Amino acid sequence: MTEVLARASGVTRRYGDVVAVDDLSVEIPAGQLLGLLGPNGAGKSTLINMFVGLRKPTSGTVELFGHDPRDVRARRRMGMTPQETGMPETLQAGEVIEFVAAHYPNPISRKELLAQFHLEDVERRQTGGLSGGEKRRLAIALAFVGRPDLVFLDEPTTGLDVEVRRALWDGVKAYNAAGGTAVITSHYLEEIEELAQRVIIIDNGRAVADDSVDALRRISGLRKVTIRALEVPALPGVVGVEQTGDVVSLITADSDQLVRDLVASGAPFADLEVSSGSLEDAFLAYTTKAPTAAPTA
Numbered sequence: 001m002t003e004v005l006a007r008a009s010g011v012t013r014r015y016g017d018v019v020a021v022d023d024l025s026v027e028i029p030a031g032q033l034l035g036l037l038g039p040n041g042a043g044k045s046t047l048i049n050m051f052v053g054l055r056k057p058t059s060g061t062v063e064l065f066g067h068d069p070r071d072v073r074a075r076r077r078m079g080m081t082p083q084e085t086g087m088p089e090t091l092q093a094g095e096v097i098e099f100v101a102a103h104y105p106n107p108i109s110r111k112e113l114l115a116q117f118h119l120e121d122v123e124r125r126q127t128g129g130l131s132g133g134e135k136r137r138l139a140i141a142l143a144f145v146g147r148p149d150l151v152f153l154d155e156p157t158t159g160l161d162v163e164v165r166r167a168l169w170d171g172v173k174a175y176n177a178a179g180g181t182a183v184i185t186s187h188y189l190e191e192i193e194e195l196a197q198r199v200i201i202i203d204n205g206r207a208v209a210d211d212s213v214d215a216l217r218r219i220s221g222l223r224k225v226t227i228r229a230l231e232v233p234a235l236p237g238v239v240g241v242e243q244t245g246d247v248v249s250l251i252t253a254d255s256d257q258l259v260r261d262l263v264a265s266g267a268p269f270a271d272l273e274v275s276s277g278s279l280e281d282a283f284l285a286y287t288t289k290a291p292t293a294a295p296t297a
């Protein structure tokens, strides 16, 4: 049986009146690359912060390597890249690597790490002078310094250009191919498609979908039909509706059929546009706002 490296059981986290994570349970088996997707404020970072011991659950339990996440025995085997990273501005990148490496019993060598993340050029530069993208690459590399069995990467590639993003994907893939386990949050569908084997969609603190990437691909086949209309009749095949004033977007897997049905209904409308459904639209299809069932295979 595959070892479970981390486990959240019935976990809820509140901030005052806000329920950031709501009775969520998840197991992270060894060797898996797990993607966490969800709109802003869904609870992804809060969940990660509980796994890495930065936040305590309000109720429920979180285990990391069979221990409390704050236990040093668990922390030593884990790496993470938070959404925002602060680094001592006057230290050189290579020095920061050494500084972090000193916390682990068997760290990866500075040279190897710099090569793996294509950071050789910045080794002797102070982190305060690095570009946003360079800092981000360094922060991600630091998650791997201690040869972790499990890494948590919270929106690792936000703000990075395509080339750098791909280089990082290669680094994460190589780590996973060598047996490493990772949890990645992202707003980029293609990033999760590229990296993850399993995907959990989080919405309002709850896991609304937990499935393979293939299932996610089917979600990404959704289309958005936007029209200007005062009233829209109920139409078959609509899995989500967004409305702002008289601008209505209908989410569907078959936009051609929906447009035919719309015209056939005789309802007045203007400014028809068809676009690819975004991930947010996929979430809508999975959440309570959907007037019909969530998309099926």
Ligand SMILES: Nc1ncnc2c1ncn2[C@@H]1O[C@H](COP(=O)(O)OP(=O)(O)OP(=O)(O)O)[C@@H](O)[C@H]1O
Pocket: 015, 018, 019, 020, 021, 038, 039, 040, 041, 042, 043, 044, 045, 046, 047
């Ligand atoms: N320290 C905090 N104090 C108060 N509320 C918080 C705090 N941290 C998070 N929240 C709230 O908890 C909810 C979940 O936030 P969280 O950052 O976990 O979401 P997320 O899915 O990571 O969002 P994003 O994609 O925007 O990073 C949000 O409503 C957020 O405003």
